[in-house]
Amino acid sequence: MTNDLLAAPSAPEVHLHSFAHALGDPVDIALLDDPGVSGRLDALTAEGLRHCRVSERSAPHLAAASARAALAAADGLVPGAVVLATESRAPSPTQILWETLRSVPLPRTPGLVVSGNGCGNFAPALRAARGVLLTERVPGVLLTFADRLTTPSRYMPDGDTVMSDSAASCLVTAGPPGRPSFRVLAVATSVQADLVPEERVLKGARTIIKAVREALGRINSSIPEPERGFDWFITGNYSATTRRFLTTAAQMPEEKAYSPHHATHGHCYSADQLITLATLEADSRLTHGRRVLLLASSARSWSLTALERVDPTPT
Structure with missing residues (x-):
């Protein structure tokens, strides 16, 4: 199954900008009272993981903190809608949305929740934000991701990593915002919802490679000058082995993989x-016209997002 976001010839450009995030406190994973992590501690450390982020604040408090910072960076832009992505269930997604809107505060702003894609909600949430932006002609959409651990252990076998409490936000607007931004070139998603656990053990690597490359093929068939390739590749903060595998699956050279926070932030x-993209934005090597490929994945879905850096006065 596929579900791609391709820009229609007459559709306005969609840009991401005004990034902000809110993280829990850094905690050495060796100090966690977590049997799931301690049982894998040596392996996790060998894979480059050192800290995760632990917060006493709830998911809506983290979401509101990142949203307020993003809106402050947007110089007064008032969004016409909010898209919130979360997998947290305490409180419920509905309550997370209401509490976030009240706390930002945007209590009269329509919102919707995106969920169900595990740690791969980036692309579905972006698709939802783009749809609202272009169909309802609002001045902008506030896109927010927020999660606080609700499972007994912070260890996540898929990706071999340690989970963190965090939130990140940005603004999604039509047309260049007059500041550095990322233009959305395309999004492509591959889904295999019928991949049962026993098949994942036997077919996991082959399934992921096939799914990612199918999505990459659709990305390259829809963006201008695909032969230019991509200058940077971003995926989740997984173990070093997992990140190398996903980089290979996306047919990207290892030296273009960008992961500055896996040791300090956890997953x-x-x-x-979004957090990694914001860090890359501040990198002086990322100049006008450079392209970035993002991979957001879960156990049964793999989404690629192609972005292009846009500076208001290119040099």
Whole structure:
């Protein structure tokens, strides 16, 4: 199954900008009272993981903190809608949305929740934000990702990593915002919802490679000048082995894989990509016209997002 976001010839450009995030406190994973992590501690450390983020604040408090910072960076832009992505269930997604809107505060702003894709909610949430932006002609959409651990252990076997409490936000607007931004070139998703656990053990690597490359093929068939390739590759904060595998699956050279926070942040659910993108934005090597490929994945879905850096006065 596929579900791709391709820009229609007459559709306005969609841009991401005004990034912000809110993280829990850094905690050495060796100090966690967590049998799931302690049982894998040596392996996790060998894979480059050192800290995760632990917060006493709830998911809506983290979401509101990142949203307020993003809106402050947007110089007064008032969004016409909010898209919130979360996998947290305490409180419920509905309550997370209401509490976030009240706390930002945007109590009269329509919102919707995106969920069900595990740590791969980045692309579905972006698709939802783009749809609202272009169909309802609002001045902008606030896109927020927020999760706080609700499972007994922070260890996540898929990706061999440690989960963190976190939130990240940005603004999604039509047309260049007059500041550095990322233009959305395309999004492509591959899904295999009928991949049962026993098949994942036997077919996991082959399934992922096939799914990612099918999505990459659709990305390259829809963006201008696909022969230019991509200058940077971003995925989740997984173990070093997992990140290398996903880089290979996306046919990207290892030296273009960008993961500055895996040791310090742990895996921030679907916020990983936005947090890393914000860091890359501040990198002087990322100049006008450079392209970035993001991979957001879960156990049964794999989404690629192609972005292009846009500076208001290219040099």
